[in-house]
Amino acid sequence: MTAVDTAPAAGRPRAGRVEISDRSRAERRLGLLLSAPAVIVMLLVTAYPLVNALYLSLFSYRLTAPDDRRFVGLANYGTALSDPLFWQDVLTTFVVTFVTVAVELVIGFGLAMVMHRALFARRTVRTAILLPYGIVTVISAFAWKYAFDLQSGFVNGWFGLGDYAWFSGRWSSLFVICLSEIWKTTPFISLLLLAGLAQVPRDLGEAATVDGATAWQRLLRVTIPNMKAAILVAVLFRTLDAWRIFDNVFVMTAGQEKTETFSFLTYRQTITRTAIGLGDAVGVLLFLSVVLIAAVFIRGFRVDLSQVRGDR
Amino acid sequence: MVERVGTAGSRTDSRRTEWTDPFSTRRTGDHPPASPRKQRTGPSRTLRSAVALALLAGGLAACGGGGGTPSLRWYVNPDNGGQATLAADCTRAAGGRYKIDTSVLPLDATQQREQLVRRLAAKDSGLDLMSLDPVFVAEAANAGFLRPFPASEAAQFTDGVFPPAVQSSTWDGKLYAAPFWANTQLLWYRKSVARKAGVNPEAPGFTWDKLIDAALRTNTTVGVQGNKYEGYMVWINALIASAGGQIITNAQKGDDATIDIDSPAGRQAATIIQRLARSRAASPTLSTDIEEQARSLLNGPRGGFMVNWGYIWRAENGDAKDGVISKSIPSDLGWARYPQVTAGQQSKPPFGGIEIGIGAYGKHRDTLAVDAVKCITSTANQKKYMLDSGNPAARAAVYDDPQVKREFPMAGLIRDSITTAAPRPITPYYTDVSGAVQSRWHPPASVNPATTPRRSDSFIRQVLRDQALL
Numbered sequence: 001m002t003a004v005d006t007a008p009a010a011g012r013p014r015a016g017r018v019e020i021s022d023r024s025r026a027e028r029r030l031g032l033l034l035s036a037p038a039v040i041v042m043l044l045v046t047a048y049p050l051v052n053a054l055y056l057s058l059f060s061y062r063l064t065a066p067d068d069r070r071f072v073g074l075a076n077y078g079t080a081l082s083d084p085l086f087w088q089d090v091l092t093t094f095v096v097t098f099v100t101v102a103v104e105l106v107i108g109f110g111l112a113m114v115m116h117r118a119l120f121a122r123r124t125v126r127t128a129i130l131l132p133y134g135i136v137t138v139i140s141a142f143a144w145k146y147a148f149d150l151q152s153g154f155v156n157g158w159f160g161l162g163d164y165a166w167f168s169g170r171w172s173s174l175f176v177i178c179l180s181e182i183w184k185t186t187p188f189i190s191l192l193l194l195a196g197l198a199q200v201p202r203d204l205g206e207a208a209t210v211d212g213a214t215a216w217q218r219l220l221r222v223t224i225p226n227m228k229a230a231i232l233v234a235v236l237f238r239t240l241d242a243w244r245i246f247d248n249v250f251v252m253t254a255g256q257e258k259t260e261t262f263s264f265l266t267y268r269q270t271i272t273r274t275a276i277g278l279g280d281a282v283g284v285l286l287f288l289s290v291v292l293i294a295a296v297f298i299r300g301f302r303v304d305l306s307q308v309r310g311d312r
Numbered sequence: 313m314v315e316r317v318g319t320a321g322s323r324t325d326s327r328r329t330e331w332t333d334p335f336s337t338r339r340t341g342d343h344p345p346a347s348p349r350k351q352r353t354g355p356s357r358t359l360r361s362a363v364a365l366a367l368l369a370g371g372l373a374a375c376g377g378g379g380g381t382p383s384l385r386w387y388v389n390p391d392n393g394g395q396a397t398l399a400a401d402c403t404r405a406a407g408g409r410y411k412i413d414t415s416v417l418p419l420d421a422t423q424q425r426e427q428l429v430r431r432l433a434a435k436d437s438g439l440d441l442m443s444l445d446p447v448f449v450a451e452a453a454n455a456g457f458l459r460p461f462p463a464s465e466a467a468q469f470t471d472g473v474f475p476p477a478v479q480s481s482t483w484d485g486k487l488y489a490a491p492f493w494a495n496t497q498l499l500w501y502r503k504s505v506a507r508k509a510g511v512n513p514e515a516p517g518f519t520w521d522k523l524i525d526a527a528l529r530t531n532t533t534v535g536v537q538g539n540k541y542e543g544y545m546v547w548i549n550a551l552i553a554s555a556g557g558q559i560i561t562n563a564q565k566g567d568d569a570t571i572d573i574d575s576p577a578g579r580q581a582a583t584i585i586q587r588l589a590r591s592r593a594a595s596p597t598l599s600t601d602i603e604e605q606a607r608s609l610l611n612g613p614r615g616g617f618m619v620n621w622g623y624i625w626r627a628e629n630g631d632a633k634d635g636v637i638s639k640s641i642p643s644d645l646g647w648a649r650y651p652q653v654t655a656g657q658q659s660k661p662p663f664g665g666i667e668i669g670i671g672a673y674g675k676h677r678d679t680l681a682v683d684a685v686k687c688i689t690s691t692a693n694q695k696k697y698m699l700d701s702g703n704p705a706a707r708a709a710v711y712d713d714p715q716v717k718r719e720f721p722m723a724g725l726i727r728d729s730i731t732t733a734a735p736r737p738i739t740p741y742y743t744d745v746s747g748a749v750q751s752r753w754h755p756p757a758s759v760n761p762a763t764t765p766r767r768s769d770s771f772i773r774q775v776l777r778d779q780a781l782l
Contacts, residue, residue: 060778063429063433063455064429064433064452064454064455064740065454065455065566065740065741066456068566075778076778079778079779079780079781080781083780083781085780085781150596150597151597151605163597165600167597167600168597168599168755253600254540255540256540256599256600256754256755257599268782269781271426271430272422272743273744274429274433274743275778275782278781282781
C-alpha cells in the first residue's frame with residue numbers, strides 16, 4: 001500500500017522535504033505505530049500464504065501423488081503462459097470486467113443521481129436501489145440461472161425465444177453472467193458515486209446556473225470533474241472485484257462453453273485437480289494481474305484512496 | 313456419484329441436483345453442539361454463560377466419545393437417507409461396541425471427491441468411513457489415503473460381488489474398498505414411441521444408429537448426459553468400451569500410462585456422438601443436460617428414448633404417484649440393454665455405484681471400522697438398501713430375491729448389465745484423464761471423429777505431465 005501514499009505526492013509540484021514540520025513528522029510516526037498491529041496481522045494472513053504459494057509453484061506436485069513431487073523451477077509459469085486456455089480465460093475475464101464495469105458506471109451514475117435528488121420517499125428509494133447488493137451472489141446467480149433455464153425459466157416464454165438454450169453458447173452464457181453481475185453490483189458503484197456527488201459543493205452548481213449553464217453543461221463541466229476521484233475509486237474497486245469473478249460462472253455454467261474465468265482456472269487446477277504446483281503458478285499470475293490493475297489505476301490515473309489527507 | 317440416487321433425491325427438481333455448496337466442508341464436518349438452545353432467554357450475561365456452557369458441554373461430549381461408545385464417522389453421498397438408516401441399523405447391531413454417525417457429502421461426484429481429498433490430505437482422523445465413487449478408489453489408494461484390506465479380510469467383501477465392482481475397488485493387487493452397491497445404465501424408452509417407430513429396443517443387435525433413426529422417424533429425442541461433467545465421461549467411456557476399445561491402458565504406470573483414445577473404437581464413439589448431437593433427435597440443451605434433464609425430456613412431448621441409471625424406475629413411479637408427471641407414463645416406460653455400437657457385438661454398459669473405504673488416519677481403522685464395513689456391505693443390508701433407496705446391490709445373489717424381483721421388474725437386466733459393464737479407466741490420475749476427455753469432447757456437437765480422438769489423445773498426455781492447463 002506504500003504506492004498509495006507516494007503516488008499523489010509524485011503528481012504534485014515538488015513540495016520539498018524541508019517543509020515537513022516537526023508536528024507532522026510526529027503525527028506520521030504515531031500513524032505508523034497505530035497501523036503497525038494491522039500491518040502485522042495482514043502480513044501473517046496474506047504474506048505467508050503468498051510466499052508459500054510462490055514456493056509451491058516451483059514444483060510439479062499433486063496432492064494425491066505426494067511421492068512424485070519434483071522441483072521444476074519456473075516451468076509451471078511457462079506452461080501456464082504458453083497455454084491457449086490461459087489466454088482464453090484471461091480474455092473471458094477481460095470481457096466480463098470491461099462490459100460490467102462500463103455498464104455499471106453509467107447505470108450506477110444514474111441511480112446515484114436519483115438517490116441524490118430524490119425529493120420524497122428518499123429512504124425507500126435508496127433501500128430499493130441497494131437491495132440487490134444485499135443478496136448473496138450465489139443466490140442471485142441461481143435466480144438468474146433459473147430465469148434463463150430452458151426447463152424452469154420464464155425468459156424464453158416472455159420473449160418468445162422457443163427452446164433457445166442460453167447456456168449452450170459462449171456469448172449467450174456470458175451475456176447472462178454479465179447481466180447478473182450488473183444487476184448485483186450496480187448498487188455498490190452507485191453508493192460510491194453517491195458519496196462523490198455529496199462532496200460536490202452546491203455553490204458551484206448554483207454559480208454555473210447563474211452563468212447560464214445548461215443542466216448537461218453543469219453535469220459535464222462541474223459535477224463530474226469535481227467527483228473524478230470518487231469515480232476512479234469506484235471504478236478501481238469494481239474492476240478488481242470483477243476481475244476476480246467466480247461465483248456467477250461457477251453456478252451458471254461451471255466454466256463450460258469457454259466461460260471459464262481467471263480465478264475459476266486457478267480454482268480448478270488447485271482444488272479440483274489438486275495440481276498444487278501448476279495451480280499455484282496460475283494463482284500467483286492472478287495475484288500479479290491484480291497488482292498490475294491496482295498499480296495502473298493508482299499510478300496511471302492517480303487515484304487518491306485517502307481523499308482527505310491529514311498532512312499537508 | 314454422478315447418478316442421482318434415491319427416489320427422494322430424484323424427486324427434487326433439477327435445480328438442486330446440479331450445484332452444491334463448495335464450502336459445505338465446515339457445515340458437514342461440524343459435530344453438532346451439545347445443547348445450544350437451552351438458555352437463550354435473559355440478558356446478555358445469561359447468554360454468555362449459556363454459550364460457555366454449551367461449548368463446555370460440547371467439549372465434554374467430544375471427550376466422552378473416548379470413554380463411552382466409540383463413534384465412527386461415515387461420509388456418505390446424498391441419498392434419500394438410506395445410508396443413515398443403515399448406519400442406525402449397524403449401530404444397533406453392534407450392541408454398544410461402536411456407533412456410526414453420518415455426514416453428507418455434496419451431490420456432485422467431483423465435489424464429493426474434492427472434499428474427501430482435502431480431508432484426507434490433511435490426515436483427518438475424524439474420517440473413519442467414506443462412500444466412494446468407484447473411479448476415485450485408485451487415486452485415494454495410490455495416495456495412501458485408504459486402509460487396504462489384507463487378503464484375510466478381502467475375501468468376505470468380494471465374495472459373490474460383480475467383477476467390475478471388485479476391479480474398481482482394487483489397486484496394485486490389493487483391495488482398498490468394499491463394494492456396497494453397483495449401478496449401470498439401461499436404455500429407457502416410451503413403448504408407444506418404439507411401436508410407432510417400428511423398432512424393438514430389446515431385440516439383439518439394437519444399435520445407436522437404429523436408435524437415432526427411430527427417434528428421427530418419430531420426431532422424438534434420445535436423452536443422454538452431455539453436460540461437461542462426469543456423466544458425459546460415462547457416456548464416452550461406454551461407447552468406446554462397447555466398440556471394443558479403452559481410453560487408457562497400463563494405468564498402473566501413473567502419468568506414463570498408454571493413451572488409447574485415438575483408436576478405431578474412439579473414432580466410432582465420436583461418430584455416434586457427432587451424429588446424435590447434430591441431429592433433431594438431440595435435446596436442445598444437450599450440452600448442459602445431466603441425468604434429470606434427460607429424464608424430464610423423456611417425460612416431455614418429444615420424449616422417446618434415453619440412456620440413464622437404474623434410479624429412473626423409482627423416480628418415474630414416485631413422480632407419477634405424486635402427480636408431477638402423467639399417471640400413464642410408468643406403464644408406457646420400457647427398458648432394454650444399453651445400445652450396441654457395432655451390430656452383433658454386445659454392448660458394455662457404464663458402471664457406477666459406491667464402494668466403502670476406510671480412512672487411513674482414523675483411530676479405529678483396523679478394528680471397529682472393519683466391523684462396520686462388514687455390517688454395511690452384508691448381503692442382507694445390500695438388499696435392504698436396494699429396496700430402501702432403489703440403488704442396485706453389488707452382489708448378484710440379491711437380484712434373485714423375490715421381493716427385489718417384485719419391486720424391480722428389470723432386476724435381471726440390471727444384474728446382467730452390471731456383470732458385463734465396463735468400468736471407467738482405473739488410474740490414480742482419473743480426474744485429469746476424465747477432465748481432459750471432457751475438455752476436448754465438449755460440447756457434443758463439436759465432436760469430429762477425424763480430429764477429436766486424436767486431439768484428446770495428445771491432450772491427456774500433456775495434462776498428465778503438467779504440460780497443459782485443464
